[in-house]
Amino acid sequence: MRLRSVLILLWASGMAVSQPVWPPGEPSSSKIFNDRKTETFRHGVREEWGYETPQVDSLVVIHPRNPVAKNAPLYVVLHSAGHDVFSCVDCTKTVGNHDIYRSPDDHYALYLDCRKNRRDWWWGGMHPRDKGLKDRNSGGNTMPVEKRVIDSVRWAIKRFKIDPERVYLSGNSMGGSGTLGIGMRHGDVFAAIKANVPAGVEHVAERLFFPPREIPAGRVLPDPPICLNYSAQNDGWSAGHGGFFEAMEKRRYALMLYWGPFGHANNSERIKTVNDLIDSFDWLSVRKDEAYPVFTKASSNNTLPWPDNLKSTEAGQVNGYFRWKTRQDTAEALEISLFLATPERLKTRFAIPEEVVADVSLRRLQSFRLSPGEEFRWEFGKVRGDGRVDEGGLITIPRLRVTGRPAMLRIRSGKESGAASQQPATRRVVEGKGWRVDRAQPEKTGRPRVLLIGDSILSGYRKAVIKSLEGVADVDTWVNPHWQSENTNALLADLLEKNGPYDVVHFNMGLHGWSEGRIKKGTFRPLTKAYVEVLKGKLPSARLIWANSTPVTRKGDTSRLDPEVNPVIVRHNMMADEVMREAGVPVSDFYALLAGRRNLAKGDRFHWTGPAYSLLGKTASSSILFALKLEDERPSS
Structure with missing residues (x-):
């Protein structure tokens, strides 16, 4: 047995009785903070995480303001380089102080730490300014801290009877980088993720094998969560977002990207004076057990400032106006209502178009499944056509015209002679x-x-x-x-x-x-x-x-x-x-x-x-x- 395994086994078996173990037991402290029950848990490690030596970490759980018996959603927070888990929680006392750290009152909130133990820095990711991180953490394999994050989320789901279909990941700066890197890799855990001025996109590029890399043969990545990202072209940490967007488009991953010259900001109201769309999409209503559309090549996308126009003073968006509702996902058919936000429903300084043309792909299908190469029929409003599932199993319909009026996208196997619901009732x-x-x-x-x-x-x-x-x-x-x-x-x-x-x-x-x-x-x-x-x-x-x-x-x-x-x-x-x-x-x-x-x-x-x-x-x-x-x-x- 390797030395690391021996140390962890001795520690966990009680020979080091003062050390906590995994999973966490009872909280080390419990108090009322911001009128909500707040508990701190200390814990050790699992051998499966791959740490070389034992360590102790802390996590904080904040309960919903009104007690919930079960099936509450979970809001997970990764802190920035300037904080640890405790100062991150302390920020939530003040509106405007790292607003993304604040969880909704009806959610449980889970705050995690990567500062105490130096091997966990940057949430297992990397950035160009630290060669050591890049050398140590690059590649497609997840680091021990990433495994600890995922197991901590799963522990919270079980202990607090969380709705597993409504788990969301968020982070600021370094935590935003970790949100992209950890969240996008774990679509089987997170329904949606939101990154505020992420300090680098290298973490997600490595873990998802973005071009020029390729996903290794035999490696299957779950459909990723819907990703919201707001970054500033005048923030040096935003470098690489042009390549990030191109990779997300090429892979047909769901992305809502917002930008403007708001620097490395964390105050939402100040950011919204530059780009008022950052909170316009209700990402906390996304469910992991519902199919969702991915919009690519959208005619409404603004021109990105990366990499050649970083001095631009313009705000912009990618896919910022699309909305949808999954209506049917059965073995026989998939139906999703697609539409645009309208000026009546979304008050913004942006000019919302009356019509947007985009390719639409479908991910997270629950019951409706077609095999690679299989034909399918589709109908969208008065337009219909045929298609073929790509080699990755993805259904894509090109150049749909989406307007403010909801229209149903219906998809059925190409083997069917026709379906009743395609006809007027x-x-x-x-x-x-x-x-x-x-x-x-x-x-x-x-x-x-x-x-x-x-x-x-x-x-x-x-x-x-x-x-x-x-x-x-x-x-x-x-x-x-x-x-x-x-x-x-x-x-x-x-x-x-x-x-x-x-x-x-x-x-x-x-x-x-x-x-x-x-x-x-x-x-x-x-x-x-x-x-x-x-x-x-x-x-x-x-x-x-x-x-x-x-x-x-x-x-x-x-x-x-x-x-x-x-x-x-x-x-x-x-x-x-x-x-x-x-x-x-x-x-x-x-x-x-x-x-x-x-x-x-x-x-x-x-x-x-x-x-x-x-x-x-x-x-x-x-x-x-x-x-x-x-x-x-x-x-x-």
Whole structure:
């Protein structure tokens, strides 16, 4: 047995009883820091890590602000060269002091150390200014500290019952270099990574065998995490980012890169005065168990300042506007909704394009798998084509045109003669004539499901909504003659039980409740509130949109409002709006939309002409797309 093994064995077996062992036992200290439980653990080493002699390290765990039983996400932090694990944690007391060190309140946070033991310096990586590090740590094999980082993360997942699909790695400067080098190599551990002004890209280039190297025959690297990186061209530590970008593009690895002349900064708000996109993508909503798209050759990419334009004062981005949501990943099909952030949703000084052309590759496929060389069929909006899986098993569709409106990318094996969900949804009437539930077919397309609820006004605009959302969402409709009552709420609960779940519900109820006596005095608000509670109870993940009731005009004289019915409609709309405001439900203001367009009324008091229904359909579709886009960006653009 080698001397190193003997020393570690003697130490771990208790002959050196004062030394901690691996895995960590109980915390050496526990306190409340920044109003969150904070524990310090000391530990020894595992022989498998490859240290030459035993050593003791410390790690710090900060608990979520509100206790979580299990399945909380984990935020992992690698410190910079100016800190150790304890000063890194201390920075989190102050906003603006290395902001990337601060974990969200609902996450566990794991802080690790590479300063105490000199062999761990630079997180096992290297940089051009230190020949010793470069000589010692270059190559594709991971160093002991890298193995310690990964085992520490796995220990935390087990001990604190972390959701293993939501583990994120971050770091600043030297820690940013380590984040790239350790994180990109371990896509089986991290969902996404974020590096703030990484001090060198040599670590990641070595571990991922970036060109001119090649991945050794027989070496399989897991699909890497989605990578966010913000660096400054006037920061000497950013040298090499041009080659880093080219390698990421060539390998088709997911990268969002932001830059500007903000130096080696760590204060997020100051950086955002130069480039306000650095926090625009919700990287902490990415899940390791969901497929994701990789965008390359994007027409929206700005010209990089590296290596020849380092004096540029311009800020820029790569892939900064793309968003997506994985809708279906089964053995039969893969469906991902692709779209751009829009100026309405993303406030930035950058000019967001209306359309971006990019190649799209798919990684982290869960159930949908094709073999290298196998043919596949794809469809994106109204465009479709064929392709072949490359020798590395990667599916790529060239030159897709992505806009602010979500469009579904569908992929199926080329062996199939066709798939039902590639066709516009047919309809299936479930009950009745006129008053009825009408459902989209097929019912398992992987697209989001939308439910429209309303009275005869809905009959006028439902087809416009269905057509507008064709290929984006499957739309069911419930046209009914009901008003606020306990019976209506029971019918709603039964309908949702039988036909749900839904992603968005756009609902209205009002015109049939104007007659005196139908809704007892004092019951409108509580019954409407109960209606909303049924929706939220049966569809806890759905986004709700209330449509208030349309104006009622005089019969035969559409220029004037009906003096008997319309005041009741206005009163009910006001009360309903109050209920929705308290419930946090947005409102489609149908009343205001048509109040000034009474010339579009039909003349029978309640109903409207085609142009009016087109306006209602457009308004409803827009609010539904907006709701779907909000949901898409929580996962993720």
